[in-house]
Amino acid sequence: MIFQPPILALLMVAALAALVALWSGAFAIRVLARWDMANMSRAQLRMERMAELVSTLFGAVMLAELAALLLFVFNSDRMASLFVGAMCAVGTLNVNAYGFPALYLKIGVFFAATLWLILDHADRLGRDFPLTKVKYAALLAIAPLILADGATELAYFLNLHTDVITSCCTKLFTPNNPGLANHMASIGEGTALVWLSVIALAVAGSGAYVMLRKRGYWIYALASGALFVAGLTAIVATISLYIYEDPNHHCPFCILKPEYGYFGYVLYVPLFFATAMGLGAGLLQPFANIPSLKGKLPGLIARQVVWSMIGFALFGLAVIWAIARSHLILFG
Amino acid sequence: MMTWARRQRALADYTLAALSRRKGKNIALVAIFSLVVFALSSAMFFAAALRHETTVVLRDAPEIVVQKLIMGRQDLIPGDVVETIAGFRGVTSAKGRLWGYYYDRINGANYTVMVPDDPALIPPVGYVAVGEGVPRARGLAWEGAPLFLSRYEGDLKRFDVDRTFSRDSALMTADLVLMNPQDFRAFFDIPEGLYTDVVATVRNQNEVATIVTKASNASPQMRFVTRADIERTYQKLFDWREGLLVVLAGAGLLAFAIFAAEKASGLSAEEAREIGILKAVGWDTRDVIAMKMWEGGLVSLGAFLIGTVAGFAHVFLFDGVLFAPVLRGWAVIYPDFALAPHIDGVQLMTLALLTVVPYMAATVVPVWRTASGDPDAVMR
């Protein structure tokens, strides 16, 4: 293991998140067994107050995980100089088999925690807390994800040996290597952009539909999820090429570097935000008809769709801007 | 959205007023917290600056160093290797180097003695150029005093000091003694045609690995060290020492977190009553938690800023006086130079996470316990 402050910070966050997951998991089991809004006992009151603690803790975990996600990528990039063959985060993450799973789990935890907070927010709008059991059942599913994230991260850092020769983005994101990354890189610059535009149109269309009809939000959520995948694919296959002005450099991480003006954040932040909001809208739809939520939930869902569409629009503008200002000409 | 922002603002207002009402307690809290952050940030800035320094120094180093190994130990390398290396495609130049260490029996210091690559730096016969640490270690009183070096009992060789290196980037040059090749061979008794090692520069960075592979096939008894290897070694060394200091600071942080948790759970009667009143006049458990989070946020933000700025000043204005011995190693000759200010996002983010998160974690449960009191408690 490499003994480094950012790694210590990341492990600390992971350990605290795991602690929260374990504790709130145990609490969730109690809620599922004993929650009863009609009961006015002290024990029920104590559970209600404890639920406030769980919400607070999850909010904190989500923020800390978001910061940890950024730091994880940042630090992988910086540590690249420690490994033979690594030039950016990809090389560092490839040092052992846990690197990329740790990253994916981190992203997963971020989305899961965000969606849970959305559910929590919706639950608290209803005077009888109608979603409490759903919410805590979901929490039981998220807790193992958080634990897996912490464990993978620990395994990754413990097995980070500097004498390993790793392969970096130039090797990983090239069309003639087996694996998911290369699939993304080999899709073809034009195809990826076409798919991106088609799915973006689907998002816009379904967004307009759900805003008018006030139903079918799950279609919008599906479209958002698809746009997330298409967006990431297009970044690897096409957009990164424009940013690097190099027809062979397909790396989704180097765009986060100062050399490229931190442009990656302009792409990723709206994309992640918009996706989370879009998925949240789909998640809440089944509950929109619960009597105690009828008055408030549809408004919340509609607002989420609006925010999501704004996020995707910003992402789209960033993509167009990246292509427009580039000196690289891929088509025509 | 608007309501949310206004509510946060009102909570922040209230929190600021509450903090200033309990000035004594909060100043003590921030002061101790800042001290911990200061230790942590000093360690991190110092290590990062050293790392940065080595990168800068190594930027001009040759891409490949070739050493001859005999029974695993480095041996003098014959000059014909230079031609062999220079013959590889992609190598722009190859040169034999002369350098070694000299143990100064007078003060127990170790100097690096070498013949510079750059012909312009080679001193005339009988002269040396020295790093600023050498006259300091020797206590040479005046500019131009000669340097006497003794190889064994009774031996004394005089060199005149041609020039002394300036202080910037002293890390690598503090203990340096530059000689003319003729003097070097005579002083260390090295025959013509042999070198300490051979350095090669390469046209294209990306070809280094290929060249090294080819060259090691051609001359298996040679060892090839690349610049990246050297850089890695330094990085690891500094990382390790930094980690050590951070763990020490972390112990301090843990102690502080326990202290903060104590403070947060042992509310004064006055404060407990105040929270009771807030709940009675219509604050929800959440509102109280949010207010307390503001309090924790402001305290840790304040401590973070104070500690970070103080650490920055300590390292870059006062040369890290408190930590230098640990991080630079225990060599007799300390480099004496101002570190170039260097700061980056990873450091700041790490610092923020390492300080704010433990504080929040330590206080959240006590805060929640305080906030979940019965609103009707103050009626009795």
Next chain:
Amino acid sequence: MITLNAVTKLYNEGRPNEFAALQEIDLTLARGAMSVLRGPSGSGKTTLLSILACMARPTSGRVSIDGELVSGLPERFLTELRRTTFGFVFQRFNLVRGLTALENVMLPTVPLGADYGQTRDKAMARLEALGLADKAAMPIEHLSGGEAQRTAIARALINDPPILIADEPTANLDTALAEKFLAILAEERAAGRTVILTSHDPRIWEAEGVDRIVTLRDGRIVEGELAEGVLGEDVA
């Protein structure tokens, strides 16, 4: 209209020191009236007040406000309801030391996310109406008992609640101040606010404008007019 049905409140439920502060209370209080809860110390007045004003949940029984059942609500919504429905003047005023009178008056508005400027103007207006304009910027410790109570009234009214509640409001006041306080209450009542008081102070029961007197004893409502001597030793 506030209705209580068979409300029981047990303290330390299930423990050896369990204590029934209220037992099977049935009570209806009308809107727009001034009602007084009276009874000796320890008879459960404060407990009853905190339950009907959504400060605490009963152990059993039902509480409804204007027909809506509130006794099953989570604490969070009780708080929300309380904020918009009730204003409190506590027996010991419960002002936050170290804050000014104005800041104290503004406390209940913090969680609402209301506009700061507007709230401050409203708080100033309340203080002015109660003759405290020149004390607004003064820390609460520097106010006299009467001024502190009027500040507490201003705070109770800042969110413009339809129901004003006061627990033993005259216990710490001399006769002149108590009369002044009653005058303020009468004014508020005349302006359409419901007023609910607890007191064992005869000055209050006999005050003009009191529409209803409910007598408590050992956690139960005593039927009919109060017999002399029920309060007996306590009045002094």
